[in-house]
Amino acid sequence: MDIIFNNVSHSYMKGTSLEKKALNQLNISIPSGSFTVVIGKTGSGKSTFIQHVNGLIKPTEGHIKVGQYRLSAKEKRMDMRSLRQDVALLFQYPEHQLFEETVERDICFGPLNFGLSAEEAKVRALESLALVGLPETILGDSPFHLSGGQMRRVAIAGVLASRPKVLLLDEPTASLDPQGSQEIMDMFKEYQRTNGATIILVTHQMEHAVNYADSIIVMNDGEIVLNGDRDQVFGQSAILQSLGLELPDSLRFIKKFANAFSLADVPSYYQRDE
Ligand code: ADP
Numbered sequence: 001m002d003i004i005f006n007n008v009s010h011s012y013m014k015g016t017s018l019e020k021k022a023l024n025q026l027n028i029s030i031p032s033g034s035f036t037v038v039i040g041k042t043g044s045g046k047s048t049f050i051q052h053v054n055g056l057i058k059p060t061e062g063h064i065k066v067g068q069y070r071l072s073a074k075e076k077r078m079d080m081r082s083l084r085q086d087v088a089l090l091f092q093y094p095e096h097q098l099f100e101e102t103v104e105r106d107i108c109f110g111p112l113n114f115g116l117s118a119e120e121a122k123v124r125a126l127e128s129l130a131l132v133g134l135p136e137t138i139l140g141d142s143p144f145h146l147s148g149g150q151m152r153r154v155a156i157a158g159v160l161a162s163r164p165k166v167l168l169l170d171e172p173t174a175s176l177d178p179q180g181s182q183e184i185m186d187m188f189k190e191y192q193r194t195n196g197a198t199i200i201l202v203t204h205q206m207e208h209a210v211n212y213a214d215s216i217i218v219m220n221d222g223e224i225v226l227n228g229d230r231d232q233v234f235g236q237s238a239i240l241q242s243l244g245l246e247l248p249d250s251l252r253f254i255k256k257f258a259n260a261f262s263l264a265d266v267p268s269y270y271q272r273d274e
Pocket of ligand 1: 013022049
């Protein structure tokens with residue numbers, strides 16, 4: 001599903017003394033099937049931005065097109081159920097949203113709610129468990145008796161079981177160790193590849209932008225300050241530095257190494273001068 005923001009602004013608590021303009025006239029087009037990573041300082045508007053895509057927050061001005069859906073302050077008769085089936089949002093710590101007695105019931109909740117039969121939902125549960133790297137033997141277990149990492153995978157399986165066409169991810173790897181974090185990111189990339197899904201990921205981890213993004217959006221103070229592929233965005237090191245968005249030391253090391261030895265096969269965004 002293509003996603004198009006047309007002059008979108010959003011103000012929290014509009015008309016009060018606490019009014020805060022969190023998005024300021026955003027115009028952006030995100031192609032269907034792409035993996036977009038959104039970076040920016042805390043408070044720059046990243047979460048507000050992605051929550052507009054599934055209608056959780058409505059624009060105060062402008063409109064958004066998500067495939068056939070059109071979202072604006074005026075839209076009254078939106079079929080939110082159908083929109084939410086197509087566009088899933090995964091918050092930080094998705095395991096906090098687990099609530100059923102068994103893993104199977106938790107994962108099947110979405111598919112059943114969206115009209116699949118019990119048998120179809122079960123097939124989806126098995127497929128989704130495989131996708132997140134968990135054995136089907138845990139289907140009868142309580143999700144609350146699993147490890148933290150497994151709980152997060154079950155919660156993600158529950159979201160993927162509805163086969164969303166658009167996946168909005170707000171820091172889905174928060175508090176995971178580097179290996180767990182990479183495994184989860186690899187899963188999302190695989191989901192994008194096999195389902196042709198559009199993914200928008202909000203993250204503080206620059207390496208996710210380097211490793212997974214087809215395109216990167218840099219936000220500051222409710223505006224998009226950079227937007228492009230990795231070379232275009234990481235080539236703007238002065239802007240990134242001014243926003244405190246520098247490549248982590250490990251990537252800088254590779255960058256220096258690449259400069260020293262002129263390795264032709266090292267991506268160019270590692271090779272630029274400081
Ligand atoms: P980010 O995800 O980049 O940290 P947010 O989208 O959460 O940024 O916030 C953007 C701005 O909007 C911040 O100044 C934040 O304090 C403000 N904000 C976010 N949510 C609310 C809310 N529910 N009520 C009032 N202000 C909010």
